[in-house]
Amino acid sequence: MKVGGYEVKLEKRILLPGWKAAAISILAIFVALFLFGFIFLQDGVNPLVAYREIFSYAFFNPFGFPLTINRFIFLLLATYAFIIPFRAGLWNIGMPGQLYFGALGAYAVVFALGGHLSRTAALSPIIVIPLMLLGSALAGAGYGAIAGFLKGKYNINEIVVTMILNFIAFWLVAFMIKEGGLFMNPGGRGESFELPDSLHAPLVGGTPFTILLALGLAVLLYWVFAKTRIGYQIKAYGLSPAAAKYAGISSFKIPLLVFILGGAIAGWAGYHYFAAVPGVFKISRNYGFFGDLAFYGLIAGLISLGNSLTAIPVALLFAGLSVGGRFVQGKLHMGFGLDYALLGVLMITLVIFQFFYRNKIVWEKIEKERLDVGISR
Amino acid sequence: MQTGILAGIKHGETVLETRGITKRFPGVLANDHIDFEMKAGEVHAILGENGAGKSTFMNILFGLLQPDEGEIYVAGKKVKFHSPLDAIELGIGMVHQHRKLVSAHTVLENIILGHPNAGRILNLKKTGEEIDALCQRYGFKIDLKAKVWQLSEGEKQVVEILKALYRGAKILILDEPTSALAPPEVDKLLASIEAMTGDELAMIPFITHKLPIVLSTSDRVTILRRGRVTARLETKNATERSLAKDMVGREVVFRLESVEVEKGPLVLEVENLSTRNDKGALALNGVSFSIREGEIFGIAGISGNGQQELAEVLAGLRKAEGGKVMLEGKDITHASSLERWQTGVGYIPAERVDVGSIGDFTLVENVAMNYYFDHEFSRYGVVDYKKMGALTEEIIEEFSVATPSADTVGKNLSGGNLQKLILGRVFSRRPRLLIANLPTQGLDVGAIEFVQNKLIEAKKERAAVLLISEDLDEVLSLSDWVAPIYEGEFMGVIPGKEAEKDSVGAMMAGSRLEEVVA
Numbered sequence: 001m002k003v004g005g006y007e008v009k010l011e012k013r014i015l016l017p018g019w020k021a022a023a024i025s026i027l028a029i030f031v032a033l034f035l036f037g038f039i040f041l042q043d044g045v046n047p048l049v050a051y052r053e054i055f056s057y058a059f060f061n062p063f064g065f066p067l068t069i070n071r072f073i074f075l076l077l078a079t080y081a082f083i084i085p086f087r088a089g090l091w092n093i094g095m096p097g098q099l100y101f102g103a104l105g106a107y108a109v110v111f112a113l114g115g116h117l118s119r120t121a122a123l124s125p126i127i128v129i130p131l132m133l134l135g136s137a138l139a140g141a142g143y144g145a146i147a148g149f150l151k152g153k154y155n156i157n158e159i160v161v162t163m164i165l166n167f168i169a170f171w172l173v174a175f176m177i178k179e180g181g182l183f184m185n186p187g188g189r190g191e192s193f194e195l196p197d198s199l200h201a202p203l204v205g206g207t208p209f210t211i212l213l214a215l216g217l218a219v220l221l222y223w224v225f226a227k228t229r230i231g232y233q234i235k236a237y238g239l240s241p242a243a244a245k246y247a248g249i250s251s252f253k254i255p256l257l258v259f260i261l262g263g264a265i266a267g268w269a270g271y272h273y274f275a276a277v278p279g280v281f282k283i284s285r286n287y288g289f290f291g292d293l294a295f296y297g298l299i300a301g302l303i304s305l306g307n308s309l310t311a312i313p314v315a316l317l318f319a320g321l322s323v324g325g326r327f328v329q330g331k332l333h334m335g336f337g338l339d340y341a342l343l344g345v346l347m348i349t350l351v352i353f354q355f356f357y358r359n360k361i362v363w364e365k366i367e368k369e370r371l372d373v374g375i376s377r
Numbered sequence: 378m379q380t381g382i383l384a385g386i387k388h389g390e391t392v393l394e395t396r397g398i399t400k401r402f403p404g405v406l407a408n409d410h411i412d413f414e415m416k417a418g419e420v421h422a423i424l425g426e427n428g429a430g431k432s433t434f435m436n437i438l439f440g441l442l443q444p445d446e447g448e449i450y451v452a453g454k455k456v457k458f459h460s461p462l463d464a465i466e467l468g469i470g471m472v473h474q475h476r477k478l479v480s481a482h483t484v485l486e487n488i489i490l491g492h493p494n495a496g497r498i499l500n501l502k503k504t505g506e507e508i509d510a511l512c513q514r515y516g517f518k519i520d521l522k523a524k525v526w527q528l529s530e531g532e533k534q535v536v537e538i539l540k541a542l543y544r545g546a547k548i549l550i551l552d553e554p555t556s557a558l559a560p561p562e563v564d565k566l567l568a569s570i571e572a573m574t575g576d577e578l579a580m581i582p583f584i585t586h587k588l589p590i591v592l593s594t595s596d597r598v599t600i601l602r603r604g605r606v607t608a609r610l611e612t613k614n615a616t617e618r619s620l621a622k623d624m625v626g627r628e629v630v631f632r633l634e635s636v637e638v639e640k641g642p643l644v645l646e647v648e649n650l651s652t653r654n655d656k657g658a659l660a661l662n663g664v665s666f667s668i669r670e671g672e673i674f675g676i677a678g679i680s681g682n683g684q685q686e687l688a689e690v691l692a693g694l695r696k697a698e699g700g701k702v703m704l705e706g707k708d709i710t711h712a713s714s715l716e717r718w719q720t721g722v723g724y725i726p727a728e729r730v731d732v733g734s735i736g737d738f739t740l741v742e743n744v745a746m747n748y749y750f751d752h753e754f755s756r757y758g759v760v761d762y763k764k765m766g767a768l769t770e771e772i773i774e775e776f777s778v779a780t781p782s783a784d785t786v787g788k789n790l791s792g793g794n795l796q797k798l799i800l801g802r803v804f805s806r807r808p809r810l811l812i813a814n815l816p817t818q819g820l821d822v823g824a825i826e827f828v829q830n831k832l833i834e835a836k837k838e839r840a841a842v843l844l845i846s847e848d849l850d851e852v853l854s855l856s857d858w859v860a861p862i863y864e865g866e867f868m869g870v871i872p873g874k875e876a877e878k879d880s881v882g883a884m885m886a887g888s889r890l891e892e893v894v895a
Contacts, residue, residue, distance in 0.1 A: 229758045232742070232749050239735045245694060246724070246732045247746040248715030 054324030078297025094162025096291030102267025105139025144263020470541025531562030641670025675856030723808030736788030
């Protein structure tokens with residue numbers, strides 16, 4: 001393509017240093033915010049004012065910031081549930097189903113110990129909270145294992161399986177918490193029984209302890225993929241199943257393992273939102289909303305190229321924009337769904353900008369004497 | 378058909394010329410001032426090892442790449458190609474080594490695919506007649522209604538040539554024209570090339586290592602080494618040895634003499650082994666043989682006769698249907714591939730890019746493919762990448778792998794260097810049984826010599842070597858025992874010294890030892 005006296009060409013990148021990838025992503029964020037500015041203008045709102053409101057509510061407001069952090073923890077866990085299978089070349093679309101199971105697992109522990117009978121039931125948090133974490137991890141892992149097993153043993157497409165499992169899990173939760181369900185709220189409000197006060201998750205600086213879990217996983221996963229044998233095996237399988245088989249890596253165990261691990265982490269995301277976020281402490285009526293939100297984990301995982309540390313700022317940004325977007329929608333009297341529209345525009349822009357991870361634009365001055373192909377038409 | 382500036386060109390006139398073609402890639406000078414010139418009716422071969430810059434030059438001639446410096450002249454006119462479309466329009470056609478055809482379509486449909494005159498409504502009858510005429514003129518025999526997937530490699534190549542000719546090509550670039558063809562197909566191709574050059578078409582075959590083909594087909598040859606022209610000569614003044622020397626830069630030993638090594642105890646015993654291929658058909662049918670320490674057991678066969686499956690079943694990558702495999706007296710018939718690596722089996726797969734290595738892994742990680750499970754290199758589940766890096770450096774040094782560093786990713790290596798790395802990785806484990814499947818296929822002369830020497834070295838170091846090859850000369854010169862394989866069965870097992878090319882060739886085609894001897 002010719003622009004003025006320059007020839008503009010696309011060239012394939014051979015190497016992409018980390019800082020360049022970061023620079024491209026940050027540029028993409030600015031472009032997305034610029035584009036979305038037109039939506040604010042359309043409603044007669046100054047975009048700069050809107051963005052100031054969004055960011056100051058999401059990150060600097062005493063009410064907004066905790067919401068952002070809780071959503072961030074949830075998204076980060078959902079991202080890791082996606083990333084682990086992704087490094088093995090597999091697509092876990094089943095975070096919603098696995099986190100519903102995680103929530104059910106945690107509540108099953110409480111139910112088994114009689115915690116559903118009274119909000120003042122005296123259950124020891126030191127024993128029962130770890131049991132709830134275990135229950136949610138096992139339930140999520142077990143549900144994830146179905147897809148991993150079918151993939152490893154019969155090579156059945158994991159995307160289809162996890163997607164269908166999401167529907168089953170969604171309705172299973174409904175069956176458990178709505179009228180007549182085992183976990184039904186005695187008030188019958190279409191939600192689960194509330195956790196006894198004793199089992200409210202301990203806070204670390206005002207934030208549920210699950211933040212330590214999520215950030216700990218960030219470091220752990222980074223180390224696993226960089227240094228360990230199992231990380232090596234997962235990466236090898238992800239890049240080339242045939243070469244991995246040659247190297248003696250089991251094409252059954254790897255898919256099963258990554259879906260067990262991914263499912264367990266998704267299970268914790270379920271625990272986090274329904275049993276650790278202050279003010280919730282029940283499987284709420286709108287649990288489907290959080291299932292949908294978990295899909296942003298997929299996008300965060302893709303944008304961070306499967307790197308668990310890079311995923312932290314990405315998940316934080318998504319969390320902040322979804323919280324802040326909802327806030328300005330109310331405050332500035334804008335249309336319904338502004339938060340999702342904003343996330344959507346951001347997401348698409350980030351994905352489009354990934355094109356520049358693989359390609360770069362080169363400018364070249366065109367020589368004076370332009371030699372044309374000698375064709376007589 | 379089109380009439381371009383090449384339409385009325387006469388025999389002996391210059392059709393294509395390049396001056397000072399230079400192309401740089403990050404860190405590599407792929408083409409360094411290449412001057413090249415060719416005439417109508419001439420076959421001008423371009424010879425060079427992998428990585429010598431042949432592909433870059435070919436892609437520049439066809440407009441796929443633009444040179445950084447230098448000029449191209451077609452029929453004396455200076456031209457600049459922005460894309461292959463420009464080259465095609467001027468009458469340059471290319472026949473790719475990896476066929477770019479739609480396998481579910483017919484030959485005719487493939488030939489007219491993308492043809493500028495094809496229009497929206499296809500006149501298959503008229504086109505068919507025109508293509509038939511082309512076939513008759515140049516002696517191609519092909520059924521235009523056949524689907525491409527039914528064709529042999531040679532026939533697919535004919536389709537590619539017809540496609541280029543039908544577009545009016547006067548200059549044909551042939552990329553490794555004989556590499557995938559069976560001997561009779563090679564003869565047919567050479568006859569057609571003769572017919573085409575008689576018609577003033579110019580041919581530029583790019584060839585890596587089949588020197589006899591260069592000698593028998595070309596009029597002139599230009600040799601590239603490290604991006605530079607090292608020789609340009611009339612073929613009649615060249616010999617196989619002189620070509621190889623100009624190409625590699627030193628004298629090349631052509632056929633290695635096998636070395637006598639004192640034979641030790643049995644390492645591998647295979648009894649009545651059978652297995653199925655991916656489609657479920659019996660691919661290997663009751664094969665029995667054994668290999669001693671210090672022996673090379675060579676399996677000669679045309680691909681698809683069960684040798685691939687034999688290699689895989691011995692490496693533990695395919696289930697045995699029946700029979701028994703013993704390694705140094707231990708039954709390993711049902712052992713996993715990991716257990717086999719750990720008990721002294723080393724496998725060099727034929728598919729070095731897709732199976733033997735991982736393109737996005739660094740060389741260190743590629744070496745780890747055969748080491749990550751070893752206690753010495755990974756303790757408590759943590760891989761010692763420092764130690765692995767040191768080992769990789771050793772392999773790069775000892776096997777002269779040309780690479781900028783051990784942290785380069787595998788896909789940046791040329792085929793020969795990748796094979797050296799795989800070889801080094803497997804050899805460094807000092808396997809008791811070494812399975813080498815097509816170890817020299819697709820490599821250039823220098824690398825072939827290197828790999829064959831390493832196989833002999835393994836034998837000297839008292840490994841048992843199973844060599845699978847389609848190159849009869851290679852099997853005969855290296856092996857202590859030769860077993861021609863046909864449809865999953867050995868046609869006989871002959872001591873290497875007594876094996877003769879004619880009889881082994883006949884056995885590869887399905888004759889049994891008794892018939893050949895009688």
